[in-house]
Amino acid sequence: MEIKIMDAIKNYLALVYGEKFNQDHLQQLTAMLDRARGEMTSPRKKGWDESDVVLITYADQFRAQGESRLATFTRFFNHYLRSTFSHVHLLPFYPWSSDDGFSVIDYHRVDPLNGDWDDVARLGQNARLMFDFVCNHMSAKSEWFKNYLHQQPGFEDFFIAMDPATDLHAVTRPRALPLLTPFTLASGEVKHLWTTFSDDQIDLNFASPRVLLAMVEVLLHYLKEGAQYVRLDAVGFMWKTPGTSCIHLEKTHLLVKLFRAVADYVAPGTVIITETNVPHKDNISYLGNGHDEAQMVYQFPLPPLVLHAIHTRNARTLCDWANTLGASRGETTWFNFLASHDGIGLNPLRGILPEAEILSLVEALQAEGARVNWKNNPDGSRSPYEINVTYMDALSTRACDDATRLARFLLAHAILLTFPGVPAVYIQSILGSRNDEEGVERLGYNRAINRQKYTEAEISQALNETGNLRHETWRQLSHLIHIRRSHAAFHPDSLFNAELINERVFVITRRASNGEVITALFNLGDTTQSFSFAGAERHDLISDVVINDAEITLAPWQTMWLSKA
Template sequence: MSSELLQRVEAHLSVIYPKEDSNFLAQQLIRTMGIPDDTHSPAPFTNLWDESDIYLITYGDTLLDESKGPDYKPLKNLNHFVKNYLNDVVSAVHILPFYPYSSDDGFAVIDYYQVNEGLGDWRDIREISQDVKVMADVVINHCSARSGWFENFKQGKHPGKDFFFEASPAEDTSMVVRPRTHDLLKEVVTSDGNKYIWCTFSHDQVDFDFRNPVVLNEFISILSFYLEQGITIFRFDAVAFLWKEAGTTCINLPQTHEVVRLMRLLVEHKNPQAVIITETNIPNRQNLMYFGNANEAHAIYNFSLPPLLINTLVNGDCTHLKTWLMSLPPAQNGTAYFNFIASHDGIGLRPVEGMLSEEETDLLINTMVSFGGRVSWRALKGGRNQPYEINISLFDAMSGTVDGLDGLQKQRFICAHTIMLGIEGIPAIYIHSFVGTQNDIERVNLSNQNRCINRHKWDYPNLQSHLGNSFSHHAQVFDEMTALIKLRKQQKAFHPNATQFTLHLGVQLFGFWRQSLDRQQSIFCISNVTCEPQELSLADLNLIDLDEWRDLITAQDFTNVRDCISLAPYQTVWISN
């Protein structure tokens, strides 16, 4: 066992568990992770990504094919889609929770070591990992109230007896930050009498008690097992809520950050190419803390981007998006932003607290509702509720502006992705954005869950038929998206850590400049964020006269760097030397 690694693990454990034997725990965790004795520490500040990295986000059962019978599982459809439609487009696939579950579309996990038999098995996961990197969820804050561990808890048996966070209804929990509106504590009948269990997200999702080192060791075991199944990217779901402490907000506590640092240390010694991404739907400043000093999360979800970008395109004003981009610190080597504008969840509103006024937020909400969207709420101190997220498919979110519907939905939708693909960070695209899926109101009505509006399940042969029909908007969106991505992957200036500066071109043109790490390529990314044509003076970009400049998207050359060009509604140019 490496003495250096042992000392580093001990140092983290002494912070998390000051009263425990840190040397004993450190040896236990290193053995559980299965780290060889001769392992060397990976070089710090190393980028494990480049401009060719594009992630696909999807559920394991988004693509169904009942015609092939019950033995043909959805993960095989996903594998076929990636191989035959996205083989030169995406580099990684985030398969949302594929374990047996009881609710929340997978995020109430019953068994972390099994693949939901309705989706497939571990062979299917390993097959997908042969062609692309696989990202899996580590649902680290809670598990299903119907899990074996929680059944053991109720019966006073191990493992599970001491896995869950108990509290008294008499405790003052008024400071606790809540993402939902239900009662925080759930009364449970156990063999030792009635107990109250902490439930951050729902009463079917019972929170773990990481004050017990056995819980930490169990999750190290889970991470080790996933690595052995070919998974190299981990999404730490709702990790901000991991550590609870009386009299605090119970979010982003120091012990939570220390646990993430410890897990990264162990994971990267087992596999130096592994990546940890934290999912923390919280205000921007708090989110940035999960980078640590390039010793915590490799990447963090850029949660402010979706609401700010959508707000920009429906208002025709990039003021807030530009202000945010100017304030975004460059990610140091070894860390990266994880950029997305659509996912299985809604458009989070917490990340724009302090950026959008209450009136601006209300206008955004009302606009999205007019396009068929829904609103989910969270509880505040004093019994009040506040909008937590907007639930809508991104394609329908781009149906119009604050003035109503128009005929520019597809242009606005592509513009949103062109901006996202250019911004510093690793781009991740939801499967429904690849094919322009619309609101699934039927699923919302059947499930009574707002988030189901953007969790449509496609009949795979039907989708393939759409993608083969040039008149279908699904095919048009797919073709434009994939062509744009292939172009983007060839540009070194779009490396996730390439230099970025925000341009000042007024409120109707949103622009930024990227420069490759070797300083050989520059790209000026300018988007018309309005529904009217806009003039762009190339002189405002200060292009070097001796270089040859071209729009990469249209292949238009610019021979006079003082010309003015006209941008159509929602057109983007990538002007590069």
């Protein structure tokens, strides 16, 4: 097996670099891989099952006086969340200069505020870990970039210099910011460098074998430090060819396959997850042939489609889309989520919903306090690409009472937990957070609305006081997750079917290989729904009630998970 994987690695290198990746480079790479494989001490879980549920969080989410943020988080996690989540996705916890961690200064260090690698290891004693591999770009404050500016030997081609007269109109732009940024070298020469996301996030030049070797070394370090899931951030932009869109290019896919092969060789069982906030067909292309590229892709259409369904009280679009997902591909599955540190992406809706309906959703959310980020289009126009809002506030109006707000929120998360794939829940969601308007004003960017940080004391007090929105969200969402984790029908690969009773009542059937069947009923409306539902006596796993009647009644926003009594 190891020989086959090494052959695949050599093949990908040849396809990407040709003779540029010479024998010296190959010897360096081989030595790195063999050394890293020898340092791996514990086996990893192969594949996934119904018990896998991921918590997405910042390492510095909670603070307590006199200790590292990771020490505080680990104590909080062990007390309140350990029995609920199998995995913790730590958003970038390295030294950084902007974008809340995604402008990495040093890939190999833990930000001293967060602690050190021993703190990471202590968290890993009670949860499997997921790290971010910020592979497309790094901070303008990094040593690598300083070495480039100072024209140090070995760094001449680490970043992408481009003549500003080059025709780059076809390049896909995720932000309404300049693509090229001028920087002055030590010699006084001005270079215009590729900056896809901001002038503090300098794109790495993967056309250089030296850059590839340096980034493989980063990946190997993360595997050694316990990363069992690895998220490839902004991976679609990794390879640049002027005259093209510079997104999803063939060599980008080859690099993802190379990273997958490296992980398979060094730490079998590692899961590579690609983060590509793009239309569905482009997103799933990163699953490759089902065996050679990412094992998971982010299910980006799910958050806005669930939001659209609850806003319109109509599940038809969500149901029709769900049935296009198809059966499991064996070695791949979905990484499902509703909320994350970023906003709710709109690009994945394009091709699923008419633009007029997308804009209507945006306007409705803006009217209730959500913020919107825009992107520039090649024709000079601009389009909304992201809504910034907590998922709690995205689902309801300001006028809603907390009971309605929570009911809609739990309905959305019951849908998340029922879908095929591995579900992930953002820390602000399990904490029942509302929009952080003060954070937006203080920090000056829209995404701060869903990135509030807390003292351990204040959040513990809220969770321990019964009756408030935070406590009830934590208690009831944890209850749903515990049920999901104990039933084989929710295995990511279990058979899946979606249908409508009517436009407001959405039904998902999950069927496990052991024969267990769970039928999930969702009322996406604000009125009670009653309907005949054939079948034997059923047990609602959520309410723990046995239903004998052939007629089912769902309260507004109610979910039932029905199994045979």
